[in-house]
Amino acid sequence: MTEGAGGLVVERITHAYREPGSRRSPRRERLRTVLNGVSLSVAPGTLTAILGPSGCGKSTLLRILAGLEQPASGTATVDGESLIGRPGGVAYHPQQDALLPWLSALDNATLGAETCGEDRAGARERARALLGRFGLDDVERAWPDELSGGMRQRVALLRSTLMPQSCLVLDEPLGALDALTRRQLQFWLLDITASDRRPTLLVTHDIEEALLLADRVLVLSPSPAEIVHVEDRPGPAARRREREDGADHVAARRVLAALETGTREGRA
Numbered sequence: 227m228t229e230g231a232g233g234l235v236v237e238r239i240t241h242a243y244r245e246p247g248s249r250r251s252p253r254r255e256r257l258r259t260v261l262n263g264v265s266l267s268v269a270p271g272t273l274t275a276i277l278g279p280s281g282c283g284k285s286t287l288l289r290i291l292a293g294l295e296q297p298a299s300g301t302a303t304v305d306g307e308s309l310i311g312r313p314g315g316v317a318y319h320p321q322q323d324a325l326l327p328w329l330s331a332l333d334n335a336t337l338g339a340e341t342c343g344e345d346r347a348g349a350r351e352r353a354r355a356l357l358g359r360f361g362l363d364d365v366e367r368a369w370p371d372e373l374s375g376g377m378r379q380r381v382a383l384l385r386s387t388l389m390p391q392s393c394l395v396l397d398e399p400l401g402a403l404d405a406l407t408r409r410q411l412q413f414w415l416l417d418i419t420a421s422d423r424r425p426t427l428l429v430t431h432d433i434e435e436a437l438l439l440a441d442r443v444l445v446l447s448p449s450p451a452e453i454v455h456v457e458d459r460p461g462p463a464a465r466r467r468e469r470e471d472g473a474d475h476v477a478a479r480r481v482l483a484a485l486e487t488g489t490r491e492g493r494a
């Protein structure tokens with residue numbers, strides 16, 4: 227699946243966690259394989275979504291790309307530079323919004339960029355230029371606990387977007403939202419990601435969300451996870467139309483079949 231050295235290239239990533247021994251043999255730890263030779267590539271300016279059953283290893287894969295876990299084997303590069311064991315190689319958006327309660331919305335938004343070495347004034351200027359686009363014009367000075375769930379998600383997404391790394395990795399950025407807010411934010415996120423030239427990898431549980439946002443959807447099997455289905459999608463404008471017209475159900479059925487069977491035979 228390699229498409230050249232540019233963008234994000236993941237090759238044969240395998241990972242296992244140590245499991246504690248049983249009560250009868252507490253010292254006998256076991257290794258449990260979670261990811262089994264996962265390979266994928268994401269070209270610059272495109273978004274790939276990953277779907278898979280709960281616990282199959284999606285977040286583990288993203289944490290490996292973020293340099294927070296060391297895989298047993300395999301490689302991952304962005305523009306040819308290795309990500310393995312190197313925290314900070316990608317702009318990583320964790321599952322929880324992780325806003326700091328003692329910082330304003332604006333200061334939370336600039337935190338990632340500042341942590342990566344950008345000076346405060348420059349980061350604030352870039353953030354202020356995007357506040358309107360992120361629907362945060364009026365909440366620049368608000369504290370996180372004064373924000374709605376959707377606003378918190380947008381502040382966290384602005385923080386990830388402002389990070390300077392040349393690859394974006396998003397772990398369920400719209401999780402834990404009510405259906406209406408989530409649908410609105412999905413269309414908004416389509417505009418945001420479609421104009422971001424970085425290769426972007428997105429983990430989601432929502433099939434419609436994946437089909438709307440992604441140029442390619444990958445389905446993982448239950449753990450030990452392998453890619454069992456690849457769904458290539460049309461461009462962003464066609465995806466938006468499909469979703470608005472409810473015409474994405476054919477692709478959704480194929481993806482659901484792969485999720486349900488968890489095997490390559492699930493492919494229609």
Ligand SMILES: Nc1ncnc2c1ncn2[C@@H]1O[C@H](COP(=O)(O)OP(=O)(O)OP(=O)(O)O)[C@@H](O)[C@H]1O
Nearest residue numbers: 243244260278279280281282283284285286287449
């Ligand atoms: N630090 C760890 N030590 C041991 N096992 C772990 C660790 N982190 C995750 N696991 C296990 O690895 C498996 C994969 O976890 P992971 O969080 O990657 O799954 P996921 O696909 O992202 O799940 P979900 O969709 O529910 O968020 C799970 O069985 C989990 O319990």
